[in-house]
Structure formats: C-alpha cells, structure tokens
Amino acid sequence: MFILMIIVFVIGYLCIALEHPLKINKAATALLLGVLLWVLFVIGGGAILTEASSKDLLNFSILKPGAGFYDWLVHLKLIELLGEIGQILFFLIGAMTIVELIDTHGSFNLITRKIKTTNKVKLLWIICFIAFFMSATLDNLTASIVMVALLRKLIDDKKDRWFFASMVIIAANSGGAWSPIGDVTTIMLWIANKVTALNIIKMTILASAVSIIVPLIILSFMLKGSVQRPQGIIQDEHHSKVEVSDFEQNLFLIVGVSSLLFVPVFKTVTHLPPYLGMVGSLSVLWILTEIKHRHKDEETRKILSVPHVLTKIDMSTILFFLGILVAVGALQVCGHLGLLALKLETIPLEEPSKYYLIVTIIGILSAIVDNVPLVAGAIGMYTFPTDHYFWEFLAYCAGTGGSILIIGSAAGVAIMGLEKIDFIWYLRRISWLALVGYFAGAATFIAEKEVRERFFANEHHVNTIDITHKKPVEYLLKDAGYTLEQYSNENNGTVTDI
Numbered sequence: 002m003f004i005l006m007i008i009v010f011v012i013g014y015l016c017i018a019l020e021h022p023l024k025i026n027k028a029a030t031a032l033l034l035g036v037l038l039w040v041l042f043v044i045g046g047g048a049i050l051t052e053a054s055s056k057d058l059l060n061f062s063i064l065k066p067g068a069g070f071y072d073w074l075v076h077l078k079l080i081e082l083l084g085e086i087g088q089i090l091f092f093l094i095g096a097m098t099i100v101e102l103i104d105t106h107g108s109f110n111l112i113t114r115k116i117k118t119t120n121k122v123k124l125l126w127i128i129c130f131i132a133f134f135m136s137a138t139l140d141n142l143t144a145s146i147v148m149v150a151l152l153r154k155l156i157d158d159k160k161d162r163w164f165f166a167s168m169v170i171i172a173a174n175s176g177g178a179w180s181p182i183g184d185v186t187t188i189m190l191w192i193a194n195k196v197t198a199l200n201i202i203k204m205t206i207l208a209s210a211v212s213i214i215v216p217l218i219i220l221s222f223m224l225k226g227s228v229q230r231p232q233g234i235i236q237d238e239h240h241s242k243v244e245v246s247d248f249e250q251n252l253f254l255i256v257g258v259s260s261l262l263f264v265p266v267f268k269t270v271t272h273l274p275p276y277l278g279m280v281g282s283l284s285v286l287w288i289l290t291e292i293k294h295r296h297k298d299e300e301t302r303k304i305l306s307v308p309h310v311l312t313k314i315d316m317s318t319i320l321f322f323l324g325i326l327v328a329v330g331a332l333q334v335c336g337h338l339g340l341l342a343l344k345l346e347t348i349p350l351e352e353p354s355k356y357y358l359i360v361t362i363i364g365i366l367s368a369i370v371d372n373v374p375l376v377a378g379a380i381g382m383y384t385f386p387t388d389h390y391f392w393e394f395l396a397y398c399a400g401t402g403g404s405i406l407i408i409g410s411a412a413g414v415a416i417m418g419l420e421k422i423d424f425i426w427y428l429r430r431i432s433w434l435a436l437v438g439y440f441a442g443a444a445t446f447i448a449e450k451e452v453r454e455r456f457f458a459n460e461h462h463v464n465t466i467d468i469t470h471k472k473p474v475e476y477l478l479k480d481a482g483y484t485l486e487q488y489s490n491e492n493n494g495t496v497t498d499i
Contacts, residue, residue, distance in 0.1 A: 002045030006038055006335060010328060013037070014369070017325075017408065018424045027408075027424075028317040031324025038331035039079075046070055050336060074334075082330040088276045089185070089326065090319055093415070095279035096143045097314040098307065099257055099286060104150045105310055107245050108254035113154040119227040124155070125220060128165055129213055132172035136412075139261050140275075141177030141184050141400075145169055145412040147261075149419045157231045165228075166416050167431040168220075171404045171438060172213045173412045178400025179209040182265040185411065186376040186399040188275070193380050195392040204393045207449055212401045212442030216434040245305075249293065253286075260286055283307075318418025325408070329370060338375065339382075341366075346382070356391050361443055364398025368409035372399040390450055397446055404435040 013034030020027045042049070047070040103109060118124050128148065136144035148169045156162040177183030181191040181198040190196045260282035267278030287307045294302045303309055332338055348355055363375050376399050385391045403410030407417050407427040416422065 002041050003049040003335065003337075006041050006045075006049075006332065007337060009037055009041065010034065010332060013328065018428075020424060022425075026317060028321040028324060031321045031328065033324070035324045035327030035331070038328050042331050042335055043071070043074065078334045082327065082334070086323060086326045086330070088274050089411070090322055092276040092279050093142065093319060093322065093411075094314065095276065095283045096146055096261070097415075098283055098310055099260060099279075100143075100146045100150055101310045101313050102286060102290065102307060103253055103257040105305060105313075106250055106253040108250045108257065109150050109154055111250060111254055113151060116155060119230060121161075121224040121226055121228055122221050124228060125165060125168060125224065126217060128152070128155075129168055129172035129217060132169045133176035133210070133213055136173040136176035137180035137183045139264070140182060141173040142411040142415055143261055143264075144176065145173045145416050146419070148173070149416055153231070155228070155230065157229045161228050163420060163422050163426065164430070166420050167407070167422065167427055168216070168434075170407065170410065170413045170416055171216060171401075171431070171435050174401050174404045174410050175209045175213040175438070175442070177412075178212075178397050179206040182268070184396075184400045186372050187396045189376055189380065190392055190396055194387055195380065195385075195389075196396060197388055200388045201393060201396055204388075204390075204449075205397045205446065208397050208442040208446035209401065210442075211445040212397075212438040214438075215441040216438045219434065219437070252293070253289075256286060256289060315418045318415060321418060322411075322414060325414075332370075333377070338370070343382075353390065357394065357443075357447055360391065360394045360398050363395065364402030364439065364443070365405065367399050367402040368405035372403055372410070375399060394443075394446055397442060398439075401435075401439050401442060405432050405439060407431075 013030060016023060016025065016030045017027045017034075020030070116124070116127060118127070128151075131151075132144055132148050135147065138144075139147075149166055152162050152165055152169070156165060174184070178187065179202055181187050181196070181201055187196070187201065191198065191201070261279075263282055264275050264278040267273065267281065268275045271278075290305060290307055294305050297305075329338075346359070348358060350358060363379065367375055376395065379395055383391060403413060407413040407422060407424055417424070417427075
C-alpha cells in the first residue's frame with residue numbers, strides 16, 4: 002500500500018495537470034485523490050507506517066490505553082490535518098471576499114487610473130513591482146488575489162492577462178520569501194524560532210529580488226506592443242448597475258486594504274493564527290457595508306452586500322485547496338515525505354555545499370508537492386540554530402520554488418482558479434522563466450553568503466565561531482546547555498558545530 006499511495010498520487014497529479022485535455026475540473030480530481038489516499042492508508046493499517054510515524058502511534062496508545070491505529074488516525078491525525086487546512090481555507094475565503102467587496106464598490110478604479118501606460122514591458126515592471134512589495138506587506142496569496150482584480154481593469158485580452166497574472170505569481174512568491182509574514186513557510190520558520198524577522202529580511206531580500214528581476218530583464222527583450230484596456234468597464238459598469246459615489250470608492254479601498262494590512266499586525270500582537278485576523282477584518286468590513294448602504298434601495302443593497310459578494314468567490318478553488326492538502330497530508334502522516342528528506346541527507350557532499358544542494362532540491366520539489374509539509378519536515382529533521390544559513394536559504398527556496406509550476410504555491414493555485422489558466426500553457430510559457438529566476442536568486446544567496454563570510458570580520462559562520470566572540474557563543478552555548486568555560490575546556494578554545 003505504501004508504494005500504491007505514491008502511484009495513486011502521481012496519477013492524480015497528472016490528471017490535475019491535464020485538466021483541460023481531460024475536461025475534468027481539477028477540484029474534483031483533487032478531492033477524489035485526497036479521499037483515495039486516506040482510504041489506502043486505512044487499508045494498509047499501521048504496517049505501512051514509517052518508523053517516525055510508528056513512534057507517534059506508540060505515544061498515542063500509551064496516552065490512551067486501548068486506543069488503536071484507527072483511533073490514532075481519525076481522532077488525532079485527521080483532526081490535526083483538518084485544523085491546519087481549515088486555517089488556510091478560512092484565510093483564503095476571507096481574503097477573496099474582502100477583495101471582491103472592494104472590487105464591487107469600484108474602488109480598484111482609483112489605482113488603475115494612476116497606471117496610464119499600455120506598453121507591455123513598462124506595465125509588466127509596474128505590476129510585478131507592486132506585487133513584489135505587496136506580498137511582503139500582506140502575504141503572497143492575498144497580494145495575488147488583489148493583483149488579479151487590478152489586471153481585470155487593465156487588460157482586456159485573456160491571453161495577455163494570463164501572461165501578466167502568471168508573472169504576478171513569480172513576483173508575489175519572490176516578495177513573500179523575504180518577509181517573515183509574506184508566505185506560510187516563512188511564517189512557520191519564524192514561529193518555530195528558526196529565523197528572526199530582521200535577519201530573514203536582510204539575508205534573503207537581494208536573492209528574492211533577483212529571482213523576479215532576471216525574468217523581467219529577459220522579457221524586456223522579448224515583449225513587443227501594447228495591451229488593450231477594457232472598454233467601458235472602469236466606471237460605467239458600476240454606475241449603470243448601482244450608485245457608488247467617489248467617497249464610497251475611497252472609503253472601501255482604504256478600509257479594505259487596511260483590513261488586509263491589519264492581519265499581520267493582529268498575528269504579531271495577539272500571537273493568534275492569521276485566519277482569525279482575516280475573519281475579524283471581514284466582519285468589520287461587513288458591518289461597515291450594512292451601515293453605509295442601509296438607506297439605499299433594496300436592489301442596490303443586495304448587489305453591494307457581503308452575502309451577494311460571497312456568491313462571486315470561486316469555491317472550486319477552495320475545494321481544490323482542500324483536496325490537494327488532504328492528499329499531501331496523507332503522504333506526510335504515512336511517512337513518504339520524511340523518507341524523502343532522509344534520502345536527501347545521504348548526498349555525499351561536504352557542508353555547506355551539501356545543504357545548499359538539499360535546500361535547492363526541496364525548493365524544486367515544492368513546485369510539485371506543497372511546500373508547507375516539506376518545510377515542516379525540514380524543521381523536524383534539522384536542529385541548526387536560529388538564523389543559520391540553512392533556514393535562510395530554505396525560506397528563499399521554499400518560497401520561490403513553487404513558482405516553477407502553477408500549482409506549486411498558494412498564489413499560483415489561487416490565480417489558476419480565478420483566471421482559469423491552463424496548467425500546460427503555464428508550463429510552456431512561464432515555468433522556464435521561473436526556473437531561471439529561481440537559480441539566479443539561489444546563486445545570489447550563496448554568493449552573498451560567501452562574501453559576508455570572507456570579507457566581513459563581524460560575520461561568523463554559525464558552525465565555527467571563535468571563542469573570543471563571547472556574545473554569539475554564549476547565546477548558542479546557553480541553548481545547548483553549556484557554559485562558556487565548560488565548552489572551552491572540552492574543545493580547546495573553539496566552539497564547533499553547536
């Protein structure tokens with residue numbers, strides 16, 4: 002059953018990739034794939050668990066005498082997985098609803114009016130620049146949803162919009178990689194105390210910027226011509242259906258964007274999950290909508306209401322997330338992902354080349370398998386200290402590697418659902434650009450790290466720190482349970498491999 006689960010996952014993944022030729026919605030395939038993998042898991046029983054999962058089962062059995070494999074699977078692992086997935090889905094629903102509500106009030110027109118150019122190259126740089134910094138401030142998923150709403154105001158041709166939206170995926174993932182709140186994986190590393198906020202920004206922002214700038218430079222020599230703006234959609238459509246004043250457009254743009262910006266603040270201050278902040282933001286905007294439009298006619302109130310906006314969000318995208326995360330969760334619990342990580346550890350290279358290669362491979366795999374369980378597996382496997390280059394490089398690779406395939410990141414999946422972008426179309430036209438940017442950024446990170454190691458005396462490699470630098474050494478020794486004098490006596494004056 003262990004091998005059969007891998008085969009079923011590969012077949013399901015191919016069906017998702019070939020959605021358009023097969024004419025089967027990817028959400029339906031993903032849901033079926035998730036259910037089938039868990040059914041195979043149950044049929045295989047505890048015998049197919051890897052050693053790590055078996056220990057987990059043993060611990061659960063000790064805590065609950067008489068509880069067996071099925072109780073462990075249903076009452077512990079599936080509930081944990083549902084909690085993790087629910088956070089993502091509620092966050093996505095809240096973000097999509099807020100963006101749709103802003104768009105329904107015509108508020109994005111205020112931004113699109115400022116973008117005058119129709120030149121493809123100039124517009125592409127502007128759009129990607131906005132997405133890069135917006136994703137770092139909000140997160141790559143929310144930024145992608147907002148950018149799709151803007152692109153619909155700026156570009157009429159579907160294929161042109163597909164191309165720009167696809168580049169937004171690369172820009173949003175690159176922007177999310179260098180911010181502690183820009184991507185789920187960086188949030189995980191930050192919460193687990195593997196990276197600190199200022200250090201992850203300092204060490205990855207240049208590599209992240211290179212990963213989007215290099216594709217943009219290439220496209221600057223390839224793109225020609227101009228885009229065509231949608232006709233009569235900027236204002237006339239809204240004013241022909243409902244009455245939305247300029248004040249209301251400004252109000253809902255300011256409050257809507259502020260509510261999205263509030264989410265990372267909420268998480269930082271309260272330490273509660275981001276989805277609660279998103280749901281809270283939606284509730285405030287909902288109340289504002291009810292109050293602001295309570296004196297308007299019934300038809301206008303209906304069009305501008307949140308219940309009506311909820312009918313416009315793409316539920317198939319939500320269900321696709323559900324299916325694919327349930328499927329990946331089965332592989333994680335059963336132990337497939339853990340075995341993969343252990344296999345990578347056997348690569349016959351010396352440090353740091355070994356870990357550069359491992360993390361680079363993890364980044365590429367995140368384009369195929371969700372980056373969240375990959376990063377979670379890495380956090381569980383390795384015990385490097387806070388702000389070690391391994392964690393910094395992992396934040397970059399896991400964040401940007403998902404751009405290589407459209408289903409490799411939350412931003413890609415969301416845009417794929419919103420714009421109905423074909424998987425094969427993206428693979429042919431965008432994947433190579435994302436791959437070039439990915440390796441360019443990775444090379445930049447490694448080069449920058451080497452330069453810092455060689456030319457800056459105050460930057461010391463965390464694996465070999467001279468005993469004379471007492472502050473960083475004492476900090477690391479404290480975590481390891483040693484005093485400075487104890488470790489100095491044991492290691493002849495040099496602290497190594499803490």
